[in-house]
Structures are given as structure tokens and as C-alpha cells.
Amino acid sequence: MKTILISMVASIGLVVAGSTLAADMPAAGKAKCGACHSIDNKMVGPAWKDVAKKYKGDKDAAGKIAANVTKGGAFGWKMGNMPPKGMGATDAEIKSLSEFIAGLK
Ligand code: HEC
Incomplete structure (x- = not known):
């Protein structure tokens, strides 16, 4: 019983990690x-992992991504056009999101 409990606790820990x-x-x-992007899957725009x-x-x-997100348009994905700044993102949000995207693996 004790071992079952320990292994249960251990697997819960793994799920959380x-x-x-x-x-x-x-x-x-x-x-x-x-609305147009996900991290792992292509939607209206490319998956951020692919970016x-x-x-x-x-x-x-991160700088190049931020510049593209700010100006919008097409970047060679052949998926259409991205609206400038997405759906009204601020410059600060674009900067931090671009760093996030660039850091994905
Ligand atoms: C209305 C849909 C839409 C929204 C909203 C949108 N995107 Fe996009 N995005 C696109 C499409 C479509 C493309 C691909 C354009 C092409 O075919 O080259 C794209 C491309 C990109 C790329 C690739 C840039 C590159 O250099 O290759 C990045 C990064 C990106 N989007 C980030 C964002 C971020 C960050 C936001 C929110 C602030 C956002 N997008 C909001 C549609 C959208």
C-alpha cells in the first residue's frame, strides 16, 4: 500500500513538471x-514553432519577428496576409511575444 501511494505521488509530480x-x-x-496562431499547429498563420x-x-x-509583426503583410509562408500588429497588440506586447516566439524550440 505504501509503495502504491509513493508511486502515485511520483506520477502526479511528473504530470505537474x-x-x-x-x-x-x-x-x-x-x-x-x-485567433490565427498556435504554438504547435498551423492555423490561419504559421505555427510559432515553425517561425x-x-x-x-x-x-x-526577435527583432526581425517584431518588425514583421508590426508592419504585417506576407513573409513567404504563402498563407495570405497578416494584419499589422495582429489584433491590436501594443509595441511592448509585440516585443515580448517576439522574444517568446524566437525562443521556442
Ligand atoms: C487575422 C489573422 C492573424 C492574426 C490576428 C495574427 N497573425 Fe501572424 N500571421 C498571419 C498570417 C496569415 C501569416 C503568414 C503570412 C504569410 O503567408 O507569409 C502570419 C505570420 C506571422 C509570423 C511569421 C513572421 C515571419 O517573419 O515569418 C509571426 C511571427 C506572426 N505572424 C506573429 C503574430 C503575432 C505575434 C500576432 C499577435 C500580435 C499575430 N501574428 C496575429 C495571420 C495572423
């Missing part, structure tokens, strides 16, 4: 980008 490791979209992203791959190894990835 697993969910904190998985990247979750920041609140601003959910509100202002989430991170596109800029892998680029030291200025």
Missing part, C-alpha cells in the same frame, strides 16, 4: 494573435 515545461502562449498572444525554426541561429530573430 511536464505541464510547466510545455510552452503555453502568453495571455497577450492568446488575446491578440490566438522559430525559420529564424534558428539568427541573432536578431
Whole structure:
């Protein structure tokens, strides 16, 4: 009985650790980008993980992403046009979201 309890506690611990490791979209992203983007899946726009791959190894990835998100338009994904600043994101939100996107693996 004691061992069952210990293994139960251990597996609950693993589940909690697993969910904190998985990247979750920041609140601003959910509100202002989430209608068209997800982290893992292509929706109206590309999956943010794929954007991170596109800029892998680029030291200025976050800066370039922020510039594109601010001006909107097409960036070679052939998915259409992105509205400038998504759904009304502020410059500060764009900066932090771009750093988040660039840091995805
Ligand atoms: C109305 C839909 C829509 C919204 C809202 C939207 N996007 Fe996009 N986004 C797109 C589409 C479509 C593309 C792909 C354009 C293309 O085909 O090149 C895209 C492309 C991108 C890219 C790729 C840029 C690159 O350099 O390749 C990034 C990063 C991005 N979006 C971030 C965001 C962020 C951050 C927000 C919220 C502030 C946001 N998007 C809101 C539709 C949207």
C-alpha cells in the first residue's frame, strides 16, 4: 500500500513538471494573435514553432519577428496576409511575444 501511494505521488509530480515545461502562449498572444496562431499547429498563420525554426541561429530573430509583426503583410509562408500588429497588440506586447516566439524550440 505504501509503495502504491509513493508511486502515485511520483506520477502526479511528473504530470505537474511536464505541464510547466510545455510552452503555453502568453495571455497577450492568446488575446491578440490566438485567433490565427498556435504554438504547435498551423492555423490561419504559421505555427510559432515553425517561425522559430525559420529564424534558428539568427541573432536578431526577435527583432526581425517584431518588425514583421508590426508592419504585417506576407513573409513567404504563402498563407495570405497578416494584419499589422495582429489584433491590436501594443509595441511592448509585440516585443515580448517576439522574444517568446524566437525562443521556442
Ligand atoms: C487575422 C489573422 C492573424 C492574426 C490576428 C495574427 N497573425 Fe501572424 N500571421 C498571419 C498570417 C496569415 C501569416 C503568414 C503570412 C504569410 O503567408 O507569409 C502570419 C505570420 C506571422 C509570423 C511569421 C513572421 C515571419 O517573419 O515569418 C509571426 C511571427 C506572426 N505572424 C506573429 C503574430 C503575432 C505575434 C500576432 C499577435 C500580435 C499575430 N501574428 C496575429 C495571420 C495572423
